Amino acid sequence: MTITNTTRRRFLRNGAAGLALGVAAPAYLRAQNAPLKIGHLTPTTGFLGPLGEYAQMGIKLAVEQLNANGGAGGRQIELVMEDSVNPQTASTKAERMFERDQVDMIIGEISSASCLTISQVAARYNKCFVNTGGNSDSLRGQDCNRYMFHVETQNSMYVNAEGEFFRSGGMVDGKKWYTLTADYAFGHDLLAAAKAFLDTNGGELVGEDLVPTDATDFSSYLLKIRQAQPDVVALNLAGTQITNFFKQYGEFGLDFTLGGFGFDTVSAWAAGAQNFRGTWPNVWNHLVPNDASQAFVRAFTDAYGKPPENQAWGDYNAGLIMAKAVAEAGDASGDALVAYLESPEAQFDLMKNRKGYFRPSDHQLIQEIFAITALPAGEVKNQWDIFTTSDPLPGSDEPLERLAHSVTGGTCSL
Amino acid sequence: MLGLFIAQVLNGLLDGTYYLLIALGLSLIFSLGGIINLAHGAFFAIGAYLALLITPYVGYFGALVAVPLIVAGLGMVTERTLFTRFYRIDPLYSLLLTFGIAMVIEQGLRWVFGASPQSYNIPDILRGQVFLGDFIYSRYRIFLIAVAAVAVAGLWLLLNRTSFGRIVRAGVQSPEIVGALGISLRPYLSIVAGIGIGLAGLAGVLLSPIYTIHPAMGAEIITLAFVVVVIGGLGSFWGVIIAAVLVGLTKGVLVAIGLSSWSTAAIFLLMFVVLLLRPRGLLGERILRFE
Numbered sequence: 001m002t003i004t005n006t007t008r009r010r011f012l013r014n015g016a017a018g019l020a021l022g023v024a025a026p027a028y029l030r031a032q033n034a035p036l037k038i039g040h041l042t043p044t045t046g047f048l049g050p051l052g053e054y055a056q057m058g059i060k061l062a063v064e065q066l067n068a069n070g071g072a073g074g075r076q077i078e079l080v081m082e083d084s085v086n087p088q089t090a091s092t093k094a095e096r097m098f099e100r101d102q103v104d105m106i107i108g109e110i111s112s113a114s115c116l117t118i119s120q121v122a123a124r125y126n127k128c129f130v131n132t133g134g135n136s137d138s139l140r141g142q143d144c145n146r147y148m149f150h151v152e153t154q155n156s157m158y159v160n161a162e163g164e165f166f167r168s169g170g171m172v173d174g175k176k177w178y179t180l181t182a183d184y185a186f187g188h189d190l191l192a193a194a195k196a197f198l199d200t201n202g203g204e205l206v207g208e209d210l211v212p213t214d215a216t217d218f219s220s221y222l223l224k225i226r227q228a229q230p231d232v233v234a235l236n237l238a239g240t241q242i243t244n245f246f247k248q249y250g251e252f253g254l255d256f257t258l259g260g261f262g263f264d265t266v267s268a269w270a271a272g273a274q275n276f277r278g279t280w281p282n283v284w285n286h287l288v289p290n291d292a293s294q295a296f297v298r299a300f301t302d303a304y305g306k307p308p309e310n311q312a313w314g315d316y317n318a319g320l321i322m323a324k325a326v327a328e329a330g331d332a333s334g335d336a337l338v339a340y341l342e343s344p345e346a347q348f349d350l351m352k353n354r355k356g357y358f359r360p361s362d363h364q365l366i367q368e369i370f371a372i373t374a375l376p377a378g379e380v381k382n383q384w385d386i387f388t389t390s391d392p393l394p395g396s397d398e399p400l401e402r403l404a405h406s407v408t409g410g411t412c413s414l
Numbered sequence: 415m416l417g418l419f420i421a422q423v424l425n426g427l428l429d430g431t432y433y434l435l436i437a438l439g440l441s442l443i444f445s446l447g448g449i450i451n452l453a454h455g456a457f458f459a460i461g462a463y464l465a466l467l468i469t470p471y472v473g474y475f476g477a478l479v480a481v482p483l484i485v486a487g488l489g490m491v492t493e494r495t496l497f498t499r500f501y502r503i504d505p506l507y508s509l510l511l512t513f514g515i516a517m518v519i520e521q522g523l524r525w526v527f528g529a530s531p532q533s534y535n536i537p538d539i540l541r542g543q544v545f546l547g548d549f550i551y552s553r554y555r556i557f558l559i560a561v562a563a564v565a566v567a568g569l570w571l572l573l574n575r576t577s578f579g580r581i582v583r584a585g586v587q588s589p590e591i592v593g594a595l596g597i598s599l600r601p602y603l604s605i606v607a608g609i610g611i612g613l614a615g616l617a618g619v620l621l622s623p624i625y626t627i628h629p630a631m632g633a634e635i636i637t638l639a640f641v642v643v644v645i646g647g648l649g650s651f652w653g654v655i656i657a658a659v660l661v662g663l664t665k666g667v668l669v670a671i672g673l674s675s676w677s678t679a680a681i682f683l684l685m686f687v688v689l690l691l692r693p694r695g696l697l698g699e700r701i702l703r704f705e
Contacts, residue, residue: 216635219429240631243531
């Protein structure tokens, strides 16, 4: 049955193509027949579930808006969404999406380990995979792959941006740092980048603890931090651990400067105005003061009753970018998209001051990022606007790639 | 440095309290009915979400009283409608049942409240720290430990100083003889399930201000609670208490000496050693029908 179907479809497609060529119609007309199928995979359960939920909201909104405005290069977009669960399941589901659902590309993911397995499947099918949430440097380094593109910023960019912020405040050279690091690949990656940064800039690491991923209580760590009297406490934690830490940090009355190298606004909102503090790097946040961002915030809030999290920005923009790529390339095949995305004309509006582009050497989206700083609890007006955003980093007079140099993760050869 | 170590030991001792309420309930339900309640953590999560819902209306202290009662009610309904069908068959089935209940509850919470963690604060009156010499401790945690201690003492009195408790203890050892004496255990099973699950609800309210409220929070805490029960010995009241303290202490000391990455592994190692030397747990009673 499937065979007959594909053959019939191929016959129709070839026929249509031949006809289109015959009358020398513009390329997009030929594609108009078939909808563009986008597969979306991201964890919606487990500790990354909260982010995955925002990711799905983001991509759905993007597809709705695109379809209302004529789709991608004239093709309507069909979205297939699934919970990626873990690296093994992610790989199986990616396989099924390419094989059974015949998707043209996969967008999504937050776990770097799952990014890796999906990218391997995508490469086997010569289709694109757009990573919207995996931060690991090795994905852009030794594990890079011709068909994988990264809308999410990589760890070392966040470290450089956050480090820059601390350095400009005189909090690095000769200062004492204490780090808590989630004991898995993401945390180790961040720690390596942070150590390299401290080494280069004269910061002293007076304490570092690895935190098991299932730890919920930080009281023992807080007692140690209090004893060490550091100038800066830096967290390489993720998910609900960050939120637990905020709540307990305040509970134990600690007041050292707080920051970290990986962050999602959902952790700040979950901690609440009373507990959230410090300065954190951020790929985008709902307070970025330009028209495009605020229009997105309004559309998102209208649709879901709350403002978008940075993960929603990632999947929303990945949707828009790929729709534009399909329109420009005139084709959704992996190779055509790669050729377009690597080309110098592939510049994208990202609701930021400057346009972004994928660096051809490792497919990282080079873009401005931000730092958010907690507002004092007294100045907070509602449950969402509990921080302020920095100006874009790097500053407008500096080259966009300045933050995007990696010290870990190996080298990429595409 | 010594001061810090002592502070860590003290903190470790107190840390165990957080699993204690959950572990005691688990142990209680198992020893009377033979049900290993994998959904216990999910009821803990329900407790936390209920606290979130009703605090705006009744305040934190109102929630502290009302939520455990509501959760206990839910527990009794669950016992009546579901557990009761599984008392006489292979425990494997009840394991599957409660595992299923846990998943349904977790996904239900995700549907209703969304996957995003919810914000919940320490009540103003309990904010702040207490200094004992060099030892700093959170005022809220002292309150938490006091409430837990009262709940545990109350449970002990109920089980050891009342006729209700005598029948429950007799039922644990030999339900047939209790039956032969003309006492039906059914209402006792319901009430015990209510108390055990209500304690999980109480833990939910107590821990919400310092942990994160999210749908998977039950799954997060249930494993350690199980380890506590296994180390302490199923059915043993004091065993569970000693085990909770031991687990907290192991964690605290390992973090204190800079081996934090081993702090979870060490707890499982502790369980392994205890099982090797005392398969019934530290103070595990010999319950004939489970041998």
